[in-house]
Structure formats: C-alpha cells, structure tokens
Amino acid sequence: MHSPDIDTSIAGVLHRAVEVLSGAGVPSPDVDAELLLGHVLGLGRGQLQARAAIGATLAPTDAVEYFGLVERRAAREPLQHITGVAPFRTIELAVGPGVFVPRPETELVAQYAIDALQASPGPQPIGVDLGTGSGAIALAMATEVPHASVIGVENSPLAFVWTKQNFRRIAPNNARPVFIDLADALPELNGTVAVVISNPPYIPLGAIPRDPEVRLFDPEAALYGGVDGLDVVRTVSATARRLLHQGGTLVLEHGELQGAEIAALLEQDGWRAIATHRDLLGRDRATTALK
Incomplete structure (x- = not known):
C-alpha cells in the first residue's frame, strides 16, 4: 500500500495516484485518478x-x-466496478461483476437505433435491445425517444440483476426488461417491431482480449461468440427477422475485422440495404440493415 501520510494536498495526492496508475499501465491514469478521488469526496472532476x-x-x-x-x-x-457506475450517453448505469461494462464506442452504435426509432412512422414505434446487459442501449433508446416503446432482452441471470436494477433506477415508463433466451424472445411482437439492436458477444473463442479489464473482469457470456465469434449474431439475425415489420431496421455492433463477414451473413439471411459503419477511430464498428 502506498502510504498516504506524506502529502495530503489534493494536488499532491493526485500526482502520486497518477504515478501509481501509470506504472501499472492503466490507459488513462490522469482521468482515472481524478474520477476515483471525486468518487471518494462526492465531487465532479471540475x-x-x-x-x-x-x-x-x-x-x-x-x-x-x-x-x-x-x-x-x-x-x-x-x-466502473470500483465506483459502481458507468456513464452512457445521457444516463448513468449501475454496473459490477456479472455484467458487461458499456463502452463509449457503443454510444455511437446506439445512435443508429435511436435515429431509426425517431424516424419510424406511427405513434409508438417499438424498439428491442437483444442482450441488453446493464440496460444501456435500451434505456438510452427509451429516454431519448420517449414516444417509443422499448424492451430490453437479457438471457444471463447474473447480468439480469443489473438490468432490473437500472430499469428501476432510471425508471422510464416506456421500457421494460424481459428475461428470456434471445432465440425465443417476444413472439407476441412478431412483425411489429421498428428497430432491433444488439451488441452481442462477438469475440472468437481462440482470441484473448488484450485489456486485463476485459479479460479478467467482463463476463465470458458477454464476450465470446463461438469459434468464429458469430454464433450469437446468427441468432440475433434470425430473431430480428421474425420481430421486425417490413422496412424495420437492424443495428449490430461488432469487432473491427468482422464487417465483411457480418454483411455476408446478413445478405444470406435476406436482409437488404446492408451498410457497415466506422467508429471515431475509423474502425468498422457497426452494421445496419433493413428487413
């Protein structure tokens, strides 16, 4: 333990914390040092x-x-496990062991679903988030498109603890969580849904994530998608085809090397207007398609 009795000025303490975090290879030591101290003191970074x-x-x-x-x-x-919260777009989610921590790049992917939901005709378009985890995407859709009806579907008992907690915390009256296998989800809504989005597990079984935070702490069920990484993508494609009405939108997040493979998979499944989208770093990050 690094003894804290040398210099207890905020500036001095932060300086030492940054040194410790930098030495451990933490990617953003300055930001993390400030966020952790803000958490202890109940203060924002400013x-x-x-x-x-x-x-x-x-x-x-x-x-x-x-x-x-x-x-x-x-x-x-x-x-986010240490502070117990993860910001996502305009909301703040409770997270911890057993649930995937939402990433900043997923905020951009969620935008495609939010835009499609806002553009959907009808007084109450339906949006579905398959594999909602913490509820990040579903709750963003519900809060940013208040006239929509949104369902977050999760199949992990450990993750669903966090799903329910966040739906209660944020409490949009136009959203609900459902615990069910993704392949069997919501048959009562067949042919009526406007937008289906998913950030499925897409890492191939043989690939080991570089970041210790992912490798050691994210649940395996949220990371690995079978031998080629696309097992859950195939399930999502089939379920989305069943749920969406004609002209409805599918949004998929995926790894940077999977764009072409996912486009081919979706084309084989009968999707049209398939498009791959890049993130802010220019890497393939999402694919959209229309039924």
Whole structure:
C-alpha cells in the first residue's frame, strides 16, 4: 500500500495516484485518478480540479480510502466496478461483476437505433435491445425517444440483476426488461417491431482480449461468440427477422475485422440495404440493415 501520510494536498495526492496508475499501465491514469478521488469526496472532476487549484487538502481517512481504490485500479479492476457506475450517453448505469461494462464506442452504435426509432412512422414505434446487459442501449433508446416503446432482452441471470436494477433506477415508463433466451424472445411482437439492436458477444473463442479489464473482469457470456465469434449474431439475425415489420431496421455492433463477414451473413439471411459503419477511430464498428 502506498502510504498516504506524506502529502495530503489534493494536488499532491493526485500526482502520486497518477504515478501509481501509470506504472501499472492503466490507459488513462490522469482521468482515472481524478474520477476515483471525486468518487471518494462526492465531487465532479471540475469541482475537484478547483479544490486542487486552491491547495485544498484531504482528511487522512479520505486519503487512506482513496489509495485503497487506486491500488484496486492499479490491479486493473475496471474503474466502473470500483465506483459502481458507468456513464452512457445521457444516463448513468449501475454496473459490477456479472455484467458487461458499456463502452463509449457503443454510444455511437446506439445512435443508429435511436435515429431509426425517431424516424419510424406511427405513434409508438417499438424498439428491442437483444442482450441488453446493464440496460444501456435500451434505456438510452427509451429516454431519448420517449414516444417509443422499448424492451430490453437479457438471457444471463447474473447480468439480469443489473438490468432490473437500472430499469428501476432510471425508471422510464416506456421500457421494460424481459428475461428470456434471445432465440425465443417476444413472439407476441412478431412483425411489429421498428428497430432491433444488439451488441452481442462477438469475440472468437481462440482470441484473448488484450485489456486485463476485459479479460479478467467482463463476463465470458458477454464476450465470446463461438469459434468464429458469430454464433450469437446468427441468432440475433434470425430473431430480428421474425420481430421486425417490413422496412424495420437492424443495428449490430461488432469487432473491427468482422464487417465483411457480418454483411455476408446478413445478405444470406435476406436482409437488404446492408451498410457497415466506422467508429471515431475509423474502425468498422457497426452494421445496419433493413428487413
């Protein structure tokens, strides 16, 4: 443990925390150091920076608590597991062991579904998120398209604990979670859904994720999609074909090397207007298609 009794100024404590996190290979040590200290003190990053600038100090008990959290992050435990929350678009989700932590790149993928839902005709278009996990995409759709009806489908008992918690926390009156296998989901809605989106497990079984946060802490059920990584994609394609009305939209998140393979799979399944979309780093990240 790094002794916190040398310098308890906020600026000094943050400096030491950044050194510890940098030494452990944490990708964004400055940001994580500030977010962890803000979590201990109940402050936003701007408030924390303002206090550091005027030379404010930490109570010794806060410093001890803080460096305990820094050590956890240095062991590559995800920041969101330590703080218990993950921001996603306009909402904040409860996350922890057993559920996939939503990523910033998925916020852009969700935009395709939100745009399609907003453009759908009718007074209450239906959106479905297959494999909703924390509920991130479903709850973003529900809060940003309030006239829509949204269902988040999850098949992992461990993840569904978090799904239910976030639907209760955020409590949009136009959304509900459903626990069921993705292949069997929502037969009562066949042919009526406007948008189906999924961020399925898509890592091939033989591929090991580089980041320790993913490899050691994300649930395997949310990562691995069979030998070629596309087992769950095939299920999602079949379920979405059944659920969507004619002209309805499918949105799939996937790995950067899977765009062509997924486009071929969807074409074989009878989808049209198939398009691959890149993320902010120029990597293939999502594929959309129309029924």
